[in-house]
Amino acid sequence: MVRAAVQTGPRTIEMREFPRPQTGADDGLLRVEANGICGSDVEIYRGHMGMNPHPFVPGHEPLGIIEELGERAAERWGVQVGDRVALEVIVPCRACDDCLTGRYQACRFRKYGHGVTGIDVAPSLWGGFAEYLYLSPNTVLHKIDKSLPVEIAAMYNPLGAGVRWAVDLGGVGLGTTLLVLGAGQRGLAAVIAAKAAGAGTVIVTGLESDAHKLAVARDLGADHTVVVDGEGGRDVVEVVREVTDGRGVDVALEVTPMAAGPITDAFNAVRHGGRVVLAGLKGGRDIPLNTDLIINRALTVKGAFGVDATANKKAIALLESGRFPLEKLHTHTFGLDEVGVAIETLAGERDDKTAIHVSVHPSAT
Amino acid sequence: MVRAAVQTGPRTIEMREFPRPQTGADDGLLRVEANGICGSDVEIYRGHMGMNPHPFVPGHEPLGIIEELGERAAERWGVQVGDRVALEVIVPCRACDDCLTGRYQACRFRKYGHGVTGIDVAPSLWGGFAEYLYLSPNTVLHKIDKSLPVEIAAMYNPLGAGVRWAVDLGGVGLGTTLLVLGAGQRGLAAVIAAKAAGAGTVIVTGLESDAHKLAVARDLGADHTVVVDGEGGRDVVEVVREVTDGRGVDVALEVTPMAAGPITDAFNAVRHGGRVVLAGLKGGRDIPLNTDLIINRALTVKGAFGVDATANKKAIALLESGRFPLEKLHTHTFGLDEVGVAIETLAGERDDKTAIHVSVHPSAT
């Protein structure tokens, strides 16, 4: 039997046992080492995402060791039993036009997803908050160095987001100036990705309560950090103008959860013709925006939807390079019985408000 | 002396006379044949744009014949006295980094602009609502076939907008599906540009009162037109889903003046990963927008700021090709004494509500 955390409703997670899945030539079984937690987990836990078919096994950033592997699966994925792999959320159909042309994240025919499929879909073990996870034939996975500490390897997903959002979507490269609005794990990962790609000046914003995160931002190479609330709070657009000789940054990345103001800040902080990447979900509510700014300032605004294989590959190579002190991002490790506590810790709902990167390690139970 | 229409305040235009400018080796003089009118003229006339230094000679789409030309200007521009040319609004510095790298529309050092510079700046005749216009050394101009009817040639600017907004910014090319929200001269010009570039299905929206514009849209090649108000009004997103087999269009171009709803329609009507081009100014007011749509649908939103040389060249080639029945767009010609009436006619403030393309011809006075 396999133990797994099952979410049965908003803020309700219970431990259950499932039969160990049978695997064949095309699929496999993953022994979960760790599963990172991000803002989406918080929203899912609170029941805000709407899309989850309760009950289900959450956890969409699984890292683990391949325990069983079919012959055709081994050949297709280029991995073998004992390899450490990182999984993507989306399990695409691999056959439609979108999949064929590299846009598998837009696949309209996908049926499963790690951490989002219900336990009614056999063999139930789709999410990462479990001892074992089923590797479906269409699962997307990436090999990752086994010698990395598990906490570091488990950061492939936020770092993949940093790469995709700042570099691939934002176009940050050699000399590009960047404003990151929000100093959570993904904002900090964006600093790493941007600096690794040769960014020029990088500015990061946060709240007074984010002082420890902004310190990490500076350790990672951020050139300026700005506290935007409280008594000494600064207007971020003003700071950007000062720092960029009145010109504005090339790119702004918005990763704050729920706040409306930073989007307008982003529009005003980039230069004429600049780019704004939106990644911070706002709970589906309407945000008042002066769209004339987008027109008159000739902006490009891009929505940051998930992480793809290209970004994950680059992120894993960055992890493996050891170039950045990623251990500074990891703050909390929990066991499988503590998934709810883990999520609430990341959400800042607990007394301990210091969380940056939090992960659940089944073997730590 | 040169007669010119001078705007001295909101909705106040009077005729004045100015001395004919002296020209030298680096500049020239244009005999204005026509000057088209667009939505910006309406906003400027109403005093909403804020940026205009009254009094000034409006008119930022000048078409004319070169009457005087300095030796160095002739060489630099590659034109001669007697040539017909179309002018761009922006008179860039041609020296800063933005100018050097082709982004002269972002030039922060420009001092003049056709139709936007005050009469206090010598030699006063900067706008197109005048018999003659001063060609400054940094003016950007494009040669255009003299054999075209003046009303057709005067459409270089809206057609340039159609090319830039749909094709260059929207990326419309062979097989691309396009939704154009708004059936004014620029929406119709976008239909022309898109079809010329090989677009697949093109859908155009309008109001009940736009019936004649939607008929022109169909004449120009639009595959579907949708009336969105009144009794038979349809939900545009629903129509797009029907027409695109549930998938959504690749690109949506929003060119309605002041309306908020079409932006959200655009977000919902494009496919996952699609592109939305915003060109319709909303008077600087805040529009409520669900930005999660941009993220979850992986959208790219681009602001359409003006027309550049690349788009103008393509538009002029299209005009000269005679491939499209552009005469169907031209509805009104006025003389120099009637600039206010001309603008009010385009704005639909007069009894005659049929205006699509309106131009002022100084020689028609």
Next chain:
Amino acid sequence: MVRAAVQTGPRTIEMREFPRPQTGADDGLLRVEANGICGSDVEIYRGHMGMNPHPFVPGHEPLGIIEELGERAAERWGVQVGDRVALEVIVPCRACDDCLTGRYQACRFRKYGHGVTGIDVAPSLWGGFAEYLYLSPNTVLHKIDKSLPVEIAAMYNPLGAGVRWAVDLGGVGLGTTLLVLGAGQRGLAAVIAAKAAGAGTVIVTGLESDAHKLAVARDLGADHTVVVDGEGGRDVVEVVREVTDGRGVDVALEVTPMAAGPITDAFNAVRHGGRVVLAGLKGGRDIPLNTDLIINRALTVKGAFGVDATANKKAIALLESGRFPLEKLHTHTFGLDEVGVAIETLAGERDDKTAIHVSVHPSAT
């Protein structure tokens, strides 16, 4: 039993019979309607491509009707029994990183290919010169309108090449000027694709013996055709300079088989910063090239490797639109017993030198 043409060695094709393949949930069977022939077929026939595992069933441009289809295959491909489909040569693994990111043409793990896999690989019927063809689970196919004449529908592959080579790789769009070196079926298809995408001036070269092909080029919209050999032969670079006001074309597409000179012509005929697409194979031999031209003229040279799904989709939409007189390209239809004659006819090895598009129709036997 299924009849198929089997190539057993260079210039040796014989008719054989194979058991009708058994199909299951993941695969299917195609009743071949037609299979077009291109220059690669000639090279394969002559034994120059080297890569073919004799004996094998050639024919890599199969068009047909789905006769049998597994349940999962139907769902994955979005088609049903009775649909007409066009096939791609490459049968990718659909699992490796290249496949996942849309570069399935670079898939290093593919094992099969239509028209290139040996009969020793079950179920033998991989090529289009057969009554039936096996649809493997990873086959890439595209639905195509059944109401099109079979000769027209069979042109999906050359038209796909025209789209990919001129438009997707060459970047031909609104107003782009193009030189096509070579007036075979793919050169002519490039004219169609370029004009459909809004190209400006299009110039096509050919030999004296290509007079009928150049006439078709003009019918398809080519602005200039140039005969480059014989008494009245012109220097193509000189003609391009005349026609483009001394500037050169934006893009040149080289599709001549085996000739060396046209590559240098292409380098000289494009403007500074222009693009050259190479598609004409030269038998693997060394061509003397002044590479300093590539540097000093800031050229981009691209190799045109096959056709991908994006280009095939656009080509099929163009076919279905009926916008171009494609029937002018089709010159010869042969039966299944005449594959060798069909190939030799396209190659100009027979008395009849008029071939442009040639196809084999199994039912015409």
Next chain:
Amino acid sequence: MVRAAVQTGPRTIEMREFPRPQTGADDGLLRVEANGICGSDVEIYRGHMGMNPHPFVPGHEPLGIIEELGERAAERWGVQVGDRVALEVIVPCRACDDCLTGRYQACRFRKYGHGVTGIDVAPSLWGGFAEYLYLSPNTVLHKIDKSLPVEIAAMYNPLGAGVRWAVDLGGVGLGTTLLVLGAGQRGLAAVIAAKAAGAGTVIVTGLESDAHKLAVARDLGADHTVVVDGEGGRDVVEVVREVTDGRGVDVALEVTPMAAGPITDAFNAVRHGGRVVLAGLKGGRDIPLNTDLIINRALTVKGAFGVDATANKKAIALLESGRFPLEKLHTHTFGLDEVGVAIETLAGERDDKTAIHVSVHPSAT
């Protein structure tokens, strides 16, 4: 009077004196601090470039302090007397369509160039091998930190080439693998630029006699260096396959002078769909190339023509960042009387074969 080195014919340079130029509102005068030497200087010195109108003042990488500056020039360039600036070779017209759209390097109307204009064109002092250089109104210049050692600042041009060739044209960014064929100053500069932009594995080739250059390459971050001649010489394609797990590199940059073989090596060393940047001039001679490789491997080949403003800006920012030990590249400083010796030293024509970066400092005379 101003002292300058004047080339009167192949390998013939003599010192002459010219009147100090008069400057006005639009131009200025530069006190030359240093002028770097590159492979083009060698070719020009030998009389192989053909384009130079003897006699002329060579030196096309001038670095200096602004000594005189007109009011309009100051405003246009955004600099003042006393600023240190780096100059570009090309003095474009700033008016034609190419200039307007950012392609000023293709300007067909330019008349002057630093280091390439004859002394018959007033005021004669166009090149950098002189005490003072004339700043024409259309000169392109970039401000650079005065606190940098002059030898380091003088490397703006090779580093600009490294940025443009590897990053801007080659597309090297986060995780990209790169092969640099040739270990001269520009090859080494490409290593710097690539590593600054986050490149993955970088491999550099050289000859046995380049041992000291390959050592510098490793100091700059190159992951592998390969000696390709002599007894222990390796086949570079073989090494690349080993190092990249059989896949090939993403990008190859060819910067060897005159050698033919490295181009074919580049074609074979990149992955399917990879990019090859050609920068090594071959004296205008024909190189035998198997162009089928370009087609079958779906390659993109780009010619690296000079350095533009975008690349120079990024290079100057890199210089100013102090991130790389650039001093390891500078090997020789000469005075104004030793221009011939300086060029011959870079060319390896002298006994001292150790030159990497060589510059002439007028004040060192």
